[in-house]
Amino acid sequence: MGRKPCCDKVGLKRGPWTIDEDHKLMSFILGNGIHCWRTVPKLAGLLRCGKSCRLRWINYLRPDLKRGGFTEAEEDQIIELHAALGNRWSKIASHFDGRTDNEIKNHWNTRIKKRLKEMGVDLASHKSAAKPKQTGNEQPKDQMDADSDSTKEQPAQTAIREETPKVTNADTQHEGSEDVVVDNNKLSQFEHPGNDDDLLSDYDIFNGSLEVLEHWLNEDSLELDGRSSSTSFSLNAPTSETSTGLHEAQHSDSVIRDDNDPAYLHQWFDEMDSFFGFSSSLDITNHYE
DNA sequence: AAATTAGACAACCGCACTCCA
């Protein structure tokens, strides 16, 4: 007998989220926290399944998300992590601030993969193909054009590690069709990052952001200059060890971060601002057309 | 200007895993 479906799909809405749905979900989570995703849509008044709500929150609404294109450094890090971890996107994402596994996976599939292929890098081994292609400077124009939207023009060598013998990790190999080869040396390095200083506290960031978010949820009109993070809002933290994205964030080793870090809050607020089009014109973006 | 194509990204699906009664 099969598993019971996660939700009764009859009468549930699918497809792109509307701004109204986003508001409902955000308001609910801010007011109640997350205890059980299955109950969230019902309590929040959404005609979505819990899974869909979870995905929307994790991939799009979470205040600590970093929106925008990947930087050169991030791309390099993705390539390196992928060489070590394979298609374990959530593991890879855990090494980035404000990036989701979905985002990284999409970026890999649409940009990086293509770029590596163009550069003659074998995706299975992350090694350069037999005959070395042109260096970055000798890159044909059409290829350069193809890369022009990503800010980098870098030889594949940055991403390629030739030195260590690759060990095929059976655990990973079955994943996907790329027959990913895992370097176990790197695997341990990345699964147990040594330098905790590189990790930010997502939870701290989140708390800081929530204060601001609560502020604008409570105000009909936004007043950017008057925002302060002194309100005493706190998210009801999940009480069990069930790992929501939020809860997981608490586990990450972290540097002490100032909850009132104005730079971060400004940045996030601006992003939310432009995302929803609140501050200026209530001009809803094409996300919601 | 309209039609077609390609790229990017959001969202869904279904299996795997963990927790708990």
Next chain:
DNA sequence: TTGGAGTGCGGTTGTCTAATT
């Protein structure tokens, strides 16, 4: 120990937009 519930995760599909013809 077992089975159900809830959630995580990776692969895939759908949709939208920009570029091209």
